[in-house]
Amino acid sequence: MIATLRYEFLMQIRRPIMWIVYGLTYITLVAVFWPAYRTLSFTDDGGHDPKLAMLTSAKLIMVLLPIVYGCLIADRLIRDRRLGVATIMDASPADPFGRLTGKYLGVCAATAVPIALAFFGRAVVYAMTEGKVEALAWSVAVFPTAVLPGLAFLGALALAGPLLMPPLPFRVLFVAYWFWGNLIPADMMPTLSHTIFAASNEYVAYGLFGQTFEGLAYGPWPDAALNALRPVASPAVAVLWMGVMVALTIAILLITRLHAARSES
Amino acid sequence: MRIQISQLTKTYKGGVHALKGIDLDVPTGMYGLLGSNGAGKTTLMRTLAGLLRPTSGTVRLGGHDITTQDGRLAVQRALGYLPQDLGVYPDLTARRFLDYIALLKGIDGRSDRRRRIGELLEVVALGEHADRRLKGYSGGMLRRVGIAQALLNNPRLLIVDEPTTGLDPEERIRFRTLLSHLAGDRTVLLSTHIVEDVAQTCQSLAVLARGRLVFQGHVGELVARAYRQVWTVTTSGTAPSTGRIVAALPHGAGMRYRVVAPVPPAPAAEPAEPTLEDGYLALMEAAPPA
Numbered sequence: 001m002i003a004t005l006r007y008e009f010l011m012q013i014r015r016p017i018m019w020i021v022y023g024l025t026y027i028t029l030v031a032v033f034w035p036a037y038r039t040l041s042f043t044d045d046g047g048h049d050p051k052l053a054m055l056t057s058a059k060l061i062m063v064l065l066p067i068v069y070g071c072l073i074a075d076r077l078i079r080d081r082r083l084g085v086a087t088i089m090d091a092s093p094a095d096p097f098g099r100l101t102g103k104y105l106g107v108c109a110a111t112a113v114p115i116a117l118a119f120f121g122r123a124v125v126y127a128m129t130e131g132k133v134e135a136l137a138w139s140v141a142v143f144p145t146a147v148l149p150g151l152a153f154l155g156a157l158a159l160a161g162p163l164l165m166p167p168l169p170f171r172v173l174f175v176a177y178w179f180w181g182n183l184i185p186a187d188m189m190p191t192l193s194h195t196i197f198a199a200s201n202e203y204v205a206y207g208l209f210g211q212t213f214e215g216l217a218y219g220p221w222p223d224a225a226l227n228a229l230r231p232v233a234s235p236a237v238a239v240l241w242m243g244v245m246v247a248l249t250i251a252i253l254l255i256t257r258l259h260a261a262r263s264e265s
Numbered sequence: 266m267r268i269q270i271s272q273l274t275k276t277y278k279g280g281v282h283a284l285k286g287i288d289l290d291v292p293t294g295m296y297g298l299l300g301s302n303g304a305g306k307t308t309l310m311r312t313l314a315g316l317l318r319p320t321s322g323t324v325r326l327g328g329h330d331i332t333t334q335d336g337r338l339a340v341q342r343a344l345g346y347l348p349q350d351l352g353v354y355p356d357l358t359a360r361r362f363l364d365y366i367a368l369l370k371g372i373d374g375r376s377d378r379r380r381r382i383g384e385l386l387e388v389v390a391l392g393e394h395a396d397r398r399l400k401g402y403s404g405g406m407l408r409r410v411g412i413a414q415a416l417l418n419n420p421r422l423l424i425v426d427e428p429t430t431g432l433d434p435e436e437r438i439r440f441r442t443l444l445s446h447l448a449g450d451r452t453v454l455l456s457t458h459i460v461e462d463v464a465q466t467c468q469s470l471a472v473l474a475r476g477r478l479v480f481q482g483h484v485g486e487l488v489a490r491a492y493r494q495v496w497t498v499t500t501s502g503t504a505p506s507t508g509r510i511v512a513a514l515p516h517g518a519g520m521r522y523r524v525v526a527p528v529p530p531a532p533a534a535e536p537a538e539p540t541l542e543d544g545y546l547a548l549m550e551a552a553p554p555a
Contacts, residue, residue: 003368011356084352088414091314091346092369093338099369 004102012110021068022114029064050135054142055205057122062200065115067178070158071171076107077159097257108155119143149245150199156252163259186221195229196241207238266327266421266452273322275308283308285476295448297463297470298456304473306456307349310426314346345415349426355400359391359410370418385413405436423453429462441466464541472548480548484541491525491539491547498522498531505530509546
């Protein structure tokens, strides 16, 4: 597992296309959300609280960058077969599930590096310009709780999805899924958006870090379908959301391994 | 590592019978596996490498039953496999690629790995190119990287599937010589449809046709199959209509044909010394239909 993790990380992090696409998307993100990205607040005064600023920063990077993240991961699993490398790897004594896990961790870690750089880089800039060093501590708390669980799930989904269809249509569907399942208002149409199955980070922001939603408790939306999946935010629900993301990740990886084992015979 | 195969069958989903009741015993040393495209060679190789599960039958390699998980793992620890469709990561250098495969093969010590990779790069004459990215390698060089990765764990069983396909004559000869040197106390199973490769490297071989084993024995025995069945016919008229034409060379105003046939294909036909290729063709002519 460690060998695969190491080399998959190395190969992914060196892809020039990854840095180019992330760079362009980041510029688009900043342009679209200016001045909120400058103040790290959607209101005039929120940016002065470093915790809320880091939550806002996490929310902003989770608008567009996960699309790039998923699309860049989408070809990683199937390329071993496409390149013809899979045969010699399958003939090695290395445990297949270990290799899959290593590939997942290595690819996802490398693909998450630009997101982490964007987030922590912004935290450093915020801490320096606002003179609030505690923002760095909040950033260290926010990233693993509000960003990583969603990325973990999205990475597994993007890695395994192209086993069912070619990468190009998968990427189109992935973008559609991202908007439908994570960004649109819950009352627009039946959607997973704002549920505990959404990969975006509202439940951690509102449940774990006490952010308020227009002064109200975050949870069910008036007149929205699937409200059963939108419990009122609390620390326990935030932890539940993290657990759901991890459980979905493990389930996808297990199904992927089973799929591979069946196709071996 | 001795290979013992008994009543091996492999039927793919969709009902394609790739192997039909194969019985084969492969001793230590260089062993050839001949057969036309679609004969079942690659299926047999992949089964021996633990990549495919047999539909029925038993396969034991060095005493390990590859139909069990433990047996398969034990075999894969002692296996070097060069597949027909070898692929590499184009952005890795040869050294890094080999390092990755070495780790997968369980060579965990860094210094051991470095030393082994360095040795093998010299064996396959790629030492000078070791730190170049693989996307710049020729087909022959990639084949040599392939054999290097197969040898990383100093395997007792080396399976090479169509290793010389697509190589230029010089590379082919170099590759064949390399394989012969590697045999020693290993079992090297060379699968190919190029008869010349087997003729130049193996003393024993098996022949597959349409999923069945139609021959196993010494090279000389297969050559003997064509004894008194090889003819040369020189004619300025039409080509002989009986038998299988092996070669046709311009000869003065006419042509000289080399023909494999059980009876003289023309009144003026002269007997010729058979080769392995003639023996193979005679065998194929006599092989029962599927």
